[in-house]
Amino acid sequence: MSSQSLTAIALARSIRLGERTASECVKQALQAIDRGNSQLGAFLSVFHEAAAAEAAALDSLPLSSRDKLPLCGVPVAVKDMFCTIGQPTTCGSRMMEHFVPTYEARVVARLRDAGAVVVGKTNLDEFGMGSTGEFSAFSPIQNPWRTGYSPGGSSGGSAAAVAAGWVPAAIGTDTGGSVRQPAAWCGICGLKPTYGSVSRFGMVAFASSLDQAGVFARTARDVELIWLAIAGPDPSDMTSRSGPQVVQAIPPNKKLRIGVAPQIWAGKIAADVERELQQALIAWRQLGHDVIEIAFPHERFAVAAYYVVASCEAASNLARYDGVRFTPRWGNAGDQAETLSAMYSATRGAGFGPEVRRRVLLGTYCLRQGYAEQYYQQACRARRAISADYRQAFEKVDVIVGPTSPTTAVELGAQRDPVEVYLADAFTVSANLAGVPALSIPVGFSADGMPVGAQLIGPPWSEHRLCTLADDYQQLTDFHWRRPPV
Amino acid sequence: MSSLEPELVERLSKLAAIELGVNPASEDREQLFRDIPRIVEFLSILGELPSVHLSTELQAVDIGALRPDVMNTSQSPSDALANAPLVAEGCFVVPPMIDS
Numbered sequence: 001m002s003s004q005s006l007t008a009i010a011l012a013r014s015i016r017l018g019e020r021t022a023s024e025c026v027k028q029a030l031q032a033i034d035r036g037n038s039q040l041g042a043f044l045s046v047f048h049e050a051a052a053a054e055a056a057a058l059d060s061l062p063l064s065s066r067d068k069l070p071l072c073g074v075p076v077a078v079k080d081m082f083c084t085i086g087q088p089t090t091c092g093s094r095m096m097e098h099f100v101p102t103y104e105a106r107v108v109a110r111l112r113d114a115g116a117v118v119v120g121k122t123n124l125d126e127f128g129m130g131s132t133g134e135f136s137a138f139s140p141i142q143n144p145w146r147t148g149y150s151p152g153g154s155s156g157g158s159a160a161a162v163a164a165g166w167v168p169a170a171i172g173t174d175t176g177g178s179v180r181q182p183a184a185w186c187g188i189c190g191l192k193p194t195y196g197s198v199s200r201f202g203m204v205a206f207a208s209s210l211d212q213a214g215v216f217a218r219t220a221r222d223v224e225l226i227w228l229a230i231a232g233p234d235p236s237d238m239t240s241r242s243g244p245q246v247v248q249a250i251p252p253n254k255k256l257r258i259g260v261a262p263q264i265w266a267g268k269i270a271a272d273v274e275r276e277l278q279q280a281l282i283a284w285r286q287l288g289h290d291v292i293e294i295a296f297p298h299e300r301f302a303v304a305a306y307y308v309v310a311s312c313e314a315a316s317n318l319a320r321y322d323g324v325r326f327t328p329r330w331g332n333a334g335d336q337a338e339t340l341s342a343m344y345s346a347t348r349g350a351g352f353g354p355e356v357r358r359r360v361l362l363g364t365y366c367l368r369q370g371y372a373e374q375y376y377q378q379a380c381r382a383r384r385a386i387s388a389d390y391r392q393a394f395e396k397v398d399v400i401v402g403p404t405s406p407t408t409a410v411e412l413g414a415q416r417d418p419v420e421v422y423l424a425d426a427f428t429v430s431a432n433l434a435g436v437p438a439l440s441i442p443v444g445f446s447a448d449g450m451p452v453g454a455q456l457i458g459p460p461w462s463e464h465r466l467c468t469l470a471d472d473y474q475q476l477t478d479f480h481w482r483r484p485p486v
Numbered sequence: 487m488s489s490l491e492p493e494l495v496e497r498l499s500k501l502a503a504i505e506l507g508v509n510p511a512s513e514d515r516e517q518l519f520r521d522i523p524r525i526v527e528f529l530s531i532l533g534e535l536p537s538v539h540l541s542t543e544l545q546a547v548d549i550g551a552l553r554p555d556v557m558n559t560s561q562s563p564s565d566a567l568a569n570a571p572l573v574a575e576g577c578f579v580v581p582p583m584i585d586s
Contacts, residue, residue, distance in 0.1 A: 102565040238553045304529045315502065322503070324578050329571040330508070331581075340583045341503070349505030357504050358518065361495065362525055364502040378532040385535065418521045419528045 003028050008074045008168040008222040012115065015058070015073035016066045022055040022073025026117050029075035032166040033120060036486060039147065041139040042160040044080050045088050046120035051075070054117045069115025071229055077161045077170040080121035081128055082108050082213075083202040091204050092124040092136040092154075095351030098327045105202025106237070107171060107213045107230045114229035119167060122157030126353045127318065128173050128206040130154050131181055131424060132410065135355040140412055143185060144484035145450055149409040152182030155214070159186040162216045164486050169217040169226050175206050176306050177404075177428025179214030180440035184404035184453025187442045187482065189470065191215045191223045192428075194460045195435030196241040198227070199234035207313035208239075210306075210432040218480045220441060220470035227463055243461040250468045258284055258469075259294040259397030265427065269406045276444030276452040277403050280473065284401070287472050294393045294400065299430060301382040306429035307422055308366050308379035315363030318356065323347030358418070387434040394459040399469055401456055403427050404440040408450035431457050439466040442479040451479070492519045 003011055003025040014020050030048055037043050058066070058073050066072045083089050083101035090096045108118060125135040133141035133156030141156040143149040144164040151160040155172025159182035162170050172179040174192035183190025191214050198213045205211060215226045233242045260281065265274075281291055322344045323329035330350040331337030337346055352360065366375035393400060406424055410416075431438035437460070440453040456466045474480055495518055499506050506515050563576055572579040 099569050102561070102568050235553065301532060301535055304531045307525070308529060308532065323571065324580055326569050327571040337581045340581050343581050344503040345505040346508060348503050349508040352504060358521060360502050360504060361498045361518065361522060364498050365522065365526065375529060375532065378535060382532060382535050417524070419524055
């Protein structure tokens with residue numbers, strides 16, 4: 001069986017047992033990327049030599065040492081928002097085109113400590129801002145299920161790489177749905193973990209109170225394994241925290257209470273998405289879980305609150321890109337500017353793409369003197385209210401299930417109203433505002449053959465519960481194993 | 487609130503230090519003049535949120551106390567300068583700070 005047909009768990013086990021080598025698995029992944037990347041545009045850089053060397057080093061370890069590596073020899077792709085020492089980290093932006101970090105993101109270091117081999121960095125919407133992959137400064141990303149369609153965003157390259165079968169797992173970032181929505185559109189699993197469970201050290205900041213590293217894989221069990229490998233407190237990230245060190249196993253056949261809030265999505269999602277979501281709920285009912293309706297009174301404020309908080313934080317975080325610390329620098333006469341302020345404006349005007357500048361300007365608008373109460377403070381109040389909604393809901397249910405995205409993948413290049421694009425994030429942003437974990441899993445296909453995702457949301461540190469409920473479903477279905485035509 | 491004048495968008499671009507019209511790949515002024523007011527109008531829904539008894543504390547997740555304020559090793563000066571476009575004698579080099 002080809003290594004590309006295996007889960008990360010099975011692949012690591014077979015390498016630990018000496019049934020196959022890390023070198024052959026990494027070579028197969030690199031060959032698949034080389035064959036398909038010109039079509040999909042999923043990778044911005046591929047680490048041929050470094051990955052081969054890391055794999056060879058793993059193969060030279062004695063079997064007893066490999067036993068300690070849960071991801072031994074597993075090829076993994078990482079979104080180009082994570083610093084990789086000595087390797088380019090572009091954030092999908094002209095502003096960072098030549099940035100080569102001198103330090104490693106904690107997520108990348110922990111992947112390597114667990115035995116994973118990073119094979120390359122994936123394409124994305126610039127600085128994580130966008131939901132179609134079209135805002136990469138370098139190339140749009142294609143959906144492996146149908147070229148000409150978006151893989152979702154902003155972690156679209158990571159999702160496309162896993163969906164295409166090139167790697168069994170990939171890392172993304174999720175500020176408002178940037179792991180879950182591309183997972184749904186590409187027919188794979190995507191986890192946004194509990195805020196603070198994974199260190200943000202070395203993950204380029206977009207909106208610091210919302211950003212969290214996330215995981216893509218085909219199966220929920222793979223997602224959980226990789227989350228456990230990258231999670232844990234880190235002195236370099238003061239918002240990282242320790243959670244349950246040992247995952248409490250959920251007893252077999254334990255019946256969970258699944259909350260649904262159909263008033264949130266009624267009339268707002270495509271008929272195909274509604275149909276497949278209802279089918280998934282029927283499957284969970286048949287497994288013995290209860291499905292209970294819950295209220296979510298402040299959900300209608302979520303998208304506006306999110307775009308105020310995220311844009312304000314982006315305006316602040318992206319102030320550092322000014323032509324002083326990072327190359328390139330632009331001026332109004334070649335690469336020379338007459339004054340410092342002219343150089344700042346010219347560099348930021350030339351370096352930032354359309355969505356980044358739109359959000360920085362929006363954040364600047366909301367933070368103007370005399371307007372903070374109207375926008376930022378009010379958005380923070382909405383955030384508190386939404387968190388309270390979640391706390392109250394989780395007194396009644398164990399997990400909340402709903403759609404991940406209102407639609408399946410959209411066509412690339414279509415002109416869209418910015419507010420309509422932002423409203424498409426309606427089902428994902430609230431988990432970021434409340435800091436709770438959420439997992440998107442494939443639950444079917446539209447009539448025209450595009451994947452549909454459903455989202456499972458739980459209270460803080462319930463990743464194991466979410467993955468167990470998803471695994472129950474994946475034992476009954478094969479949507480996660482279906483392969484796109486690419 | 488919904489009637490944003492183009493002059494305001496120009497002023498925002500100055501506040502944010504983003505010169506408009508220098509990146510041909512980015513939207514032009516007219517697109518921004520259309521988009522920003524449209525988004526701002528949408529954000530006005532936040533005015534309907536009852537503000538009484540709701541904290542404005544940013545973090546929805548309790549993240550505990552800040553770390554102790556102690557010195558430790560961080561980036562070396564050479565690492566901090568490694569990606570700068572222009573350096574000299576261990577410093578960033580920039581154009582004049584004061585307009586002539």
